[in-house]
Amino acid sequence: MSHKSAGAFILEDTEYHNWELYLMSSAIEWTAEAEARLKEIPFFVRPAARKKIEKFAQEAGATRITVELYEQAKQKFGS
Numbered sequence: 516m517s518h519k520s521a522g523a524f525i526l527e528d529t530e531y532h533n534w535e536l537y538l539m540s541s542a543i544e545w546t547a548e549a550e551a552r553l554k555e556i557p558f559f560v561r562p563a564a565r566k567k568i569e570k571f572a573q574e575a576g577a578t579r580i581t582v583e584l585y586e587q588a589k590q591k592f593g594s
Contacts, residue, residue, distance in 0.1 A: 543569050543578060549585045567592060 545553070556564045571588040572580050 543572055543580055545580045546582065548582045549580045552582060552585050 553561065553565060553568070568580060568585060568588045571591065572578075572584055575584070575587075577584055
């Protein structure tokens, strides 16, 4: 059985808590390898991690999240 937060919705196996997060995620492409790394993060913190990584990518001027960019973000956030 799948649980989700009140008011949240699930698209493509990712739970979003509001439209802003969904739209931000839609604007940045993730490689399959980077997406697989993201899925290693516990589901209950994954949306927040995705948001931080995507913000990091946007600030770096990237339009695509690769494993390399994912690892850079991971180092920056100390995870």
